[in-house]
Amino acid sequence: MTAICNVHERVIDAPVAAVGVLLDRLSAPNDPIFPAPAWPRMCLDGPLAVGADGGHGRIRYHVTAYEPGRRVRFDTPPGGGLRGYHELTVAPLDAEHCRVRHVLECEVRGLVRLQWTCAIRHIHDTMIEEIFDNIERAAADGVTRPTRWSPWVRLLHRLAWARPQASTRPAAAQLIRTSLDRTDYEDAYRMELLPGQPRDPAAWTGILRDAFPVLAQAGGELLLDVNTAGLTARASILIDERYVTLSTAVKADGLRARLYWGLVKRVHPFMARTMFRRTHRRLALAAPSAGERSRTASLGASTAGSPNAG
Template sequence: MALIHNVHEREISAPAAAAGALLDRLSADDDPIFPVPAWAPMRFDRPLGVGAVGGHGPVTYEVTEYEPGRRIRFDGTPPWDGYHELTIEPLGDGRCRVRHVLEMEFSGSRRLAWAVGIRPVHDTMIEELFDNIERVTTGSVTDPVRHSARVRLLRAAVWARPETVAIPERARLIRTALDRPAYEDAYRMPLHAGLPRDPAAWTGILRDAFPVIAREDGELLMRVDTSGVTARASILTDDDHVTLCTVASTQSWRGRLYWAAVKRVHPFMARTMLRRTHRTLSGSAPSAGERALSQTPQSPEGFDQSPSGV
């Protein structure tokens, strides 16, 4: 068993009160600092406070100590043995220090996983969180963190996978596109804050290769006919999910033979393309800090002057 001790610090040219106000909005719908959608959001079973249980991605924890505007401690829940803590320290002259401390007990293969994969991802996420605090409180970031080749590879490997669902009732275009389709499927992924809600932004799922033939109420319908197969695909977006749906039918023996082979790989290809596009758009979307700056009035010093940021 080995104790992992990991510390990140950054001095920011903004008052502690401004940074602390952002800390208090962690996990809220308008969270301006957790690096979403580049990474999975922080979520709890209740508003931020002692006793709130949740986490981000596969990492789970409970809020065990909370001093509004100054400090939050999260204790790991099984299988995570340890804690992490965020603090804001005033330095005077309108400056403050943001600090994150992680202490975890790792043994065996988990110690190796920390060294190879968990640590570079953790370090990047924390520095992105610091970037967002600096960005919102000062209006810019002096030295923004970059994703290394290893982090990009790890991010691709651990990215969430699509969920298999029934074609949603709201997907009226795809549900009425073909009479008695011989095949249908649907896969969806969460629409985190910052991801586009316009279905046209998601046509890259199919590499923009097929014509759009209809659009209605958050749904975009495409013609994907090929080799004797009549097929339609739709992209449906709402506040919570993006859903890729497909229906197909065949009219000839040649089409039936072709589809008999294609339908075996179609689910894999559909899920892969949706997941790839979801990851790509998440990586290129504005950061939480950039979204906060674009949505709230800023003082001459750069930090939030709305009531929630005082």
């Protein structure tokens, strides 16, 4: 068994009250500080309060202490290889400055000791510093030195990124459903739509790499003509409240098309999932940070409330 004490802190050029309200929105749908979508977002089974359960990614915990605007503590459940707590606090320094501090104290055992040394610690340190970055973005005038990922963290991030899940074609995908009079092959894959990722399906056409013609767009769905080598094929990109879904429909007319598809369909699922996953990750990394989204929303609200607005 190995005991770990990991501490991060930073002085923020903002009053404690301005930072405290950000802390109180942790895990909310408009969470301004947790570094999603680059990392799995924090989700709890209810509002931030003592007793709430949840986590981020595969890390699970529950809230054991909460002082609004000042402190929140999460304890890990018993029985895991990593047992302890992590705590985020905000303390005033003077009228215009405060200190944010994150403490992780835990015991690791078994294989988790190696995982902590090789991977978890590097990811944890990066995420905590990005939380501090977002606090500065949202409460102060921006970040002087944004956190930079090491090559090792980039590699870990790439390897751990979520993978598309096979699904049935959504009922809302009406364009592809009516695009062909018959189909010899259909499939669909979906991934969670993350905060900050584009809601316009046209932004996701990079999944297919080539510049295929757009046939139609309606109701959050984009239909593409992906005909090739005699195949009549369509691809649909559908955005709904929770997911982005890539659907394919193929009709093989003629001997050449059937022979070609007989070979290609063996690698098509792998290629579709690989390109989908790569685009999903690229758009997540290109999305505005939580702090930037919060600041933009605050500025928009201030402008809308101005007597001169409109």
